[in-house]
Amino acid sequence: MAVKVLIYEDNDALRNGLEDLLSLSDEFEVAGAYPNCVQVASDIAKLDPDVVLMDIDMPEITGIEALKIIRNTNRELPVIMLTVFDDNKNVLDAICAGASGYLLKKNASDKLVSSIKEVLSGGAPLSPAIAKMVISSMHSGPGGDYHFTEKEKEILKLLCKGMSYKMIAAETKLSFETIRSYIKNIYSKLQVHSATEAISKAMNERLV
Amino acid sequence: MAVKVLIYEDNDALRNGLEDLLSLSDEFEVAGAYPNCVQVASDIAKLDPDVVLMDIDMPEITGIEALKIIRNTNRELPVIMLTVFDDNKNVLDAICAGASGYLLKKNASDKLVSSIKEVLSGGAPLSPAIAKMVISSMHSGPGGDYHFTEKEKEILKLLCKGMSYKMIAAETKLSFETIRSYIKNIYSKLQVHSATEAISKAMNERLV
DNA sequence: ATCAAAATACCCCAAAATGGGTATTTTACA
DNA sequence: TGTAAAATACCCATTTTGGGGTATTTTGAT
Numbered sequence: 190m191a192v193k194v195l196i197y198e199d200n201d202a203l204r205n206g207l208e209d210l211l212s213l214s215d216e217f218e219v220a221g222a223y224p225n226c227v228q229v230a231s232d233i234a235k236l237d238p239d240v241v242l243m244d245i246d247m248p249e250i251t252g253i254e255a256l257k258i259i260r261n262t263n264r265e266l267p268v269i270m271l272t273v274f275d276d277n278k279n280v281l282d283a284i285c286a287g288a289s290g291y292l293l294k295k296n297a298s299d300k301l302v303s304s305i306k307e308v309l310s311g312g313a314p315l316s317p318a319i320a321k322m323v324i325s326s327m328h329s330g331p332g333g334d335y336h337f338t339e340k341e342k343e344i345l346k347l348l349c350k351g352m353s354y355k356m357i358a359a360e361t362k363l364s365f366e367t368i369r370s371y372i373k374n375i376y377s378k379l380q381v382h383s384a385t386e387a388i389s390k391a392m393n394e395r396l397v
Numbered sequence: 398m399a400v401k402v403l404i405y406e407d408n409d410a411l412r413n414g415l416e417d418l419l420s421l422s423d424e425f426e427v428a429g430a431y432p433n434c435v436q437v438a439s440d441i442a443k444l445d446p447d448v449v450l451m452d453i454d455m456p457e458i459t460g461i462e463a464l465k466i467i468r469n470t471n472r473e474l475p476v477i478m479l480t481v482f483d484d485n486k487n488v489l490d491a492i493c494a495g496a497s498g499y500l501l502k503k504n505a506s507d508k509l510v511s512s513i514k515e516v517l518s519g520g521a522p523l524s525p526a527i528a529k530m531v532i533s534s535m536h537s538g539p540g541g542d543y544h545f546t547e548k549e550k551e552i553l554k555l556l557c558k559g560m561s562y563k564m565i566a567a568e569t570k571l572s573f574e575t576i577r578s579y580i581k582n583i584y585s586k587l588q589v590h591s592a593t594e595a596i597s598k599a600m601n602e603r604l605v
Numbered sequence: 606a607t608c609a610a611a612a613t614a615c616c617c618c619a620a621a622a623t624g625g626g627t628a629t630t631t632t633a634c635a
Numbered sequence: 636t637g638t639a640a641a642a643t644a645c646c647c648a649t650t651t652t653g654g655g656g657t658a659t660t661t662t663g664a665t
Contacts, residue, residue, distance in 0.1 A: 284532060313529040321521040323531060324492060338641060351594030353621070366644050373624075382623075383651085384593045386559030392600050546611060561651070574614050581654075590653070591621085 191218035192309065195238035197255065198271065199224045199247045203294065207242060210301060217305070226255035233259060233266070240305055245272040245279055253283050260287040267308035271297060275318045281326050290314035335378045335396070342396075344371045349388050349397045399426035400517065403446035405463065406479065407432045407455045411502065415450065418509060425513070434463035441467060441474070448513055453480040453487055461491050468495040475516035479505060483526045489534055498522035543586045543604070550604075552579045557596050557605045 194217055198204040204222050211217040220236040227249055233241070241259070245252040256268055267289040272279060275293055283291065289308045292300060293316040304314035315323065337345065347357045354372070358365045372384075381387045391397050402425055406412040412430050419425040428444040435457055441449070449467070453460040464476055475497040480487065483501055491499065497516045500508060501524040512522035523531065545553065555565045562580070566573045580592075589595045599605050 289532070307525060311529060312525040313532040314525075315523070315528055315532075317515060317520040317522075320523055320528060321519060324497070324521040324523075340642065348593060349597060351589065351591065351597035353591060353593070355621085363642090364644055366646090367642075369622085370644070371642085372622090376623085381559065383559065383561060384622075385556060385561070385596060388593060388596050388600075389557060389559035392596075548612065563651085571612090572614055574616085575612075577652085578614070579612085580652090584653080592652075 192216060192240065192305065193218050193220040193236070193238045194240055194242060194305065195220045195232065195236055196222040196242045197224075197226050197229070197247065197252065198222070198242070198244040200244070203244075207297070207301070210298060214302065217302075226250040226252070226258075229255045229258050230262070233263070238266070240308060241266060241268045242301075243268055243270050245270055245283060246274075253279065253286050256283060256286045256288060269304060269308060269314065275316070275322065280319055280322055284323060291319045292316050293318060337375070337378060337396075341371055341375050341378070344368065345375055345387070345391055346397050348372065348375075348384055349391055400424060400448065400513065401426050401428040401444070401446045402513065403428045403440065403444055403449045404430040405432075405434050405437070405450065405455065405460065406430070406452040408452070411452075411505075415505070415509070418506060422510065425510075434458040434460070434466075437463045437466050438470070441471070446474070448516060449474060449476045450509075451476055451478050453478055453491060454482075461487065461494050464491060464494045464496060477512060477516060477522065483524070483530065488527055488530055492531060499527045500524050501526060545583070545586060545604075549579055549583050549586070552576065553583055553595070553599055554605045556580065556583075556592060557599050 194211055196204060196207055196219060198207060201224065204224065208219050208222050211219055220238045221232060223232065225247055226243075229250070243252040243255060247255075250258075252270060252272075256270070259266060259268060264287070268287070269290040269292060270283045270288045271292055271294055273294050280291060290304055290313050292304055292314065296316045300314065300316070307314040344357060344361070347360060352360065354365055354368050358368045361368070372387075376382060376387060379387055379390055381390055402419055404412060404415055404427060406415060409432065412432065416427050416430050419427055428446045429440060431440065433455055434451075437458070451460040451463060455463075458466075460478060460480075464478070467474060467476060472495070476495070477498040477500060478491045478496045479500055479502055481502045488499060498512055498521050500512055500522065504524045508522065508524070515522045552565060552569070555568055560568065562573055562576050566576045569576070580595075584590060584595060587595055587598055589598060
């Protein structure tokens with residue numbers, strides 16, 4: 190049976206192009222092709238597609254928002270995101286929101302069919318530039334350098350594990366007051382004023 | 398000028414195979430091919446390769462350790478990891494340690510040349526199974542279900558941003574005491590006893 | 606219509622964290 | 636061989652959190 194594809198793409202030319210491209214092969218059947226996602230939840234319930242192609246940049250509801258709506262009820266349905274921009278933030282947001290794959294539009298005509306097959310067989314198609322971005326985001330080293338000493342880093346790590354001053358003191362065999370001194374220094378280097386802020390900053394900037 | 402490739406692979410047959418494969422093309426030059434990484438730092442200083450192929454599973458020093466050693470002094474040199482296993486932990490560890498690309502050995506002969514070219518042009522070659530794994534690790538959903546209500550989730554998020562009770566109260570337009578009530582509930586559901594523990598747990602289990 | 610859960614809010618008290626200091630000893634490096 | 640940075644440690648005062656309650660109103664589901 191043909192694979193049912195649901196398309197969301199606001200650009201008319203591209204949307205029709207994608208439809209035509211998929212119609213060329215009898216392996217695929219376009220279940221629907223819409224210029225916006227306002228009905229995404231009911232579209233999916235009604236059309237029951239096997240895979241969704243979703244443009245990121247759409248009016249009303251962005252592709253990422255639509256993806257989140259889909260993921261609210263369906264963790265499995267493969268959704269391949271399409272975008273013109275390989276702009277960092279959108280890509281990471283989409284992947285975090287649960288995108289199954291990510292194609293740049295310039296690669297779409299080339300790779301579309303193979304990408305759909307890839308997600309259906311459990312793979313994750315990524316345009317080369319996107320793969321690069323995902324990888325770099327994963328090893329984005331420490332953002333700024335806060336010039337922590339080794340001891341400070343050690344104590345910051347323990348703090349990020351959720352330990353209290355007392356516990357850190359016990360763990361490091363240092364006095365409670367010493368821990369306080371270190372933490373005061375850490376806060377001033379991070380320019381924060383509480384453990385919660387420090388942990389938040391440290392985790393988000395991958396300092397630990 | 399030929400691209401200088403440095404190879405670390407403990408299996409003699411595969412190491413020789415890789416050498417032969419690269420020698421077929423005059424675009425590549427094997428700068429060295431070693432069965433272990435004990436000298437990795439000095440090898441690289443001496444041979445100044447353009448790209449490194451690194452097996453993950455090696456005696457003495459694992460490929461991941463070697464990668465960390467390389468990254469201590471060189472953040473740029475492309476290092477492509479090779480492995481037989483698409484085992485989750487190693488792959489993620491390698492990527493976090495700064496791998497530029499990741500190939501399953503079964504894909505190596507096919508994809509080696511194109512992968513090397515891809516890293517040199519700033520891309521990130523990943524075997525399909527690996528891409529999948531990286532993506533899934535990024536959207537690994539919440540581990541356990543703590544049965545938070547929507548409001549609790551909202552407040553937990555704000556807490557994880559480093560906000561104090563006062564700030565959360567202001568942000569949500571709820572009273573300070575209400576926030577305290579929620580947070581007490583959150584702690585009891587998470588089985589923790591402080592904001593630092595809660596944030597640590599929430600971040601690590603991707604509850605936010 | 607009823608009942609449970611969720612949302613909202615307050616009280617008291619104790620414990621922990623924060624901010625402002627200061628001070629001594631080690632370590633590393635110019 | 637100084638000397639600056641790092642590591643260690645303490646004091647005082649205030650604010651913020653945490654743990655124990657209780658209570659009212661709203662919402663949702665049976």
